[in-house]
Amino acid sequence: MARHGHAYEPEPGTDGDLGLTPDGVAQARALAASLRDRRVAGLFTSTLRRAVETGAVVGEQLGLRPEALPGLVEFDLGPDTETPDGEARALQVMRRWVDGDLDAALPGGESGTQVVTRFAGAAQEIADRFRGETVLVISHGGAMSLVLPHLAAAEPGMTESRWIPPCGVAEVHVDADGWLLKTWPGSTDMAVAGH
Helix, strand or coil, rough: CCCCCCCCCCCCCCCCCCCCCEHHHHHHHHHHHCCCCCEEEEECCCCHHHHHHHHHHHHHCCCCCCEEEHHCCCCCCHHHHHHCCCCHHHHHHHHHHHHCCCCCCCCCCCCCHHHHHHHHHHHHHHHHHHCCCCEEECHHHHHHHHHHHHCCCCCCCCCCCCCCCCCCCEEEECCCCEEEECCCCCEECCHHCCC
16 A cells, blocks of 8 residues: 655645645656556555546556545544644544544544544455455555554554655555555654645
């Protein structure tokens, strides 16, 4: 699984679903180049523009047609995040998720349980369709950081406080024994957590 490439920052009060910057396009090309020898059999993205555009660049380079799945989108904390104290309240919810309280949510937003359930459903659908094959899934750093430790066995602390950079790849192996998170390219530099 990979995070999308760097995207434009949304203006306050506008739709945050913006496309890739020129750097994001270059990151997507570099991601494709790094996978050229991996025999990638399928390519999936979230339905958000930054992931779809990343998938289009990677797909063109690898000769794959991306398929967008709604279950792979970033978590939605709801309209409360637009209020003056909304960002602080959103951070409190995310901290509660990290501490194991997946039922935490803001009004009108998803709970951690809802995020894990929908993302895991999409990921399992992909794994069932491509047993024994290498597949690239392009999603979002927040959702990946929350879901992968719950979906796949991971070393303690592997994803905690380690932000996944644009086009960073987390390698997940799926077999009859379940899901295993093999690598997490996280950074302690919060600057990489931006769009």
